[in-house]
Amino acid sequence: MKELLIATKNKGKAEEFKVFFERYGIIAKSLLDLQEDLPDIEETGETFEENAALKSEGIAKILNIPVLADDSGLVIDALGGKPGIYSARYAGEPKDDKKNIEKVLRELGDLPVEKRTARFVCVLSLSIPGNSTIYKKGTCEGVIGFEEKGIHGFGYDPIFIPEGYNQTLAELGPDEKNKISHRANAIKQLEEWIQNQQ
Ligand SMILES: O=P(O)(O)OP(=O)(O)OP(=O)(O)OC[C@H]1O[C@@H](n2cnc3c(O)ncnc32)[C@H](O)[C@@H]1O
Numbered sequence: 001m002k003e004l005l006i007a008t009k010n011k012g013k014a015e016e017f018k019v020f021f022e023r024y025g026i027i028a029k030s031l032l033d034l035q036e037d038l039p040d041i042e043e044t045g046e047t048f049e050e051n052a053a054l055k056s057e058g059i060a061k062i063l064n065i066p067v068l069a070d071d072s073g074l075v076i077d078a079l080g081g082k083p084g085i086y087s088a089r090y091a092g093e094p095k096d097d098k099k100n101i102e103k104v105l106r107e108l109g110d111l112p113v114e115k116r117t118a119r120f121v122c123v124l125s126l127s128i129p130g131n132s133t134i135y136k137k138g139t140c141e142g143v144i145g146f147e148e149k150g151i152h153g154f155g156y157d158p159i160f161i162p163e164g165y166n167q168t169l170a171e172l173g174p175d176e177k178n179k180i181s182h183r184a185n186a187i188k189q190l191e192e193w194i195q196n197q198q
């Protein structure tokens, strides 16, 4: 069975990647699985693509192996696209999912549902030493709820209601989330790209 390293320290993402790649017979390892603690990569880019590349190229250079990175976030129309690339640390350091959710709910206040439109975005970058980095993007449309609901997933899942559903991703749980998520859509495109290479 082949292995692929995912340049993430986010437990929630790492878990989702393990499930996705199992289907292709690939073991997805994250930075949390490595013995050595690699340096934290500063996400100083201005786009999801730039930040993803900083992570995948940075780690691929250190270890000289193929590395996949995921830069993702929640884009809320009524907030002019925020938190966007700043999703992980929207309420400041250290990163805190609960505080981030509270900040978003506070900022949206009692704005009606038709004005609470948002999308999750996931940009994957695959860096193979000696090759140029390739990018695949996936999105998931939805609305921001009025309160936190559900126990599954991570990040903003308890307040994100995907289009066509009336429950949050945190209520729907991993099986349903992994069918429709931004990450699932990006991985589908990566799969097509990988198949076209063979
Ligand atoms: O950089 P790595 O180590 O991968 O971990 P991170 O959590 O810092 O990841 P990002 O820089 O890509 O920031 C993404 C943030 O967007 C949010 N997010 C991304 N995907 C999500 C998902 O599937 N469900 C809920 N929130 C998500 C969540 O708050 C993440 O912390």
Ligand SMILES: [Mg+2]
Pocket (backbone or CB within 6 Å): 043, 088
């Ligand atoms: Mg990050």
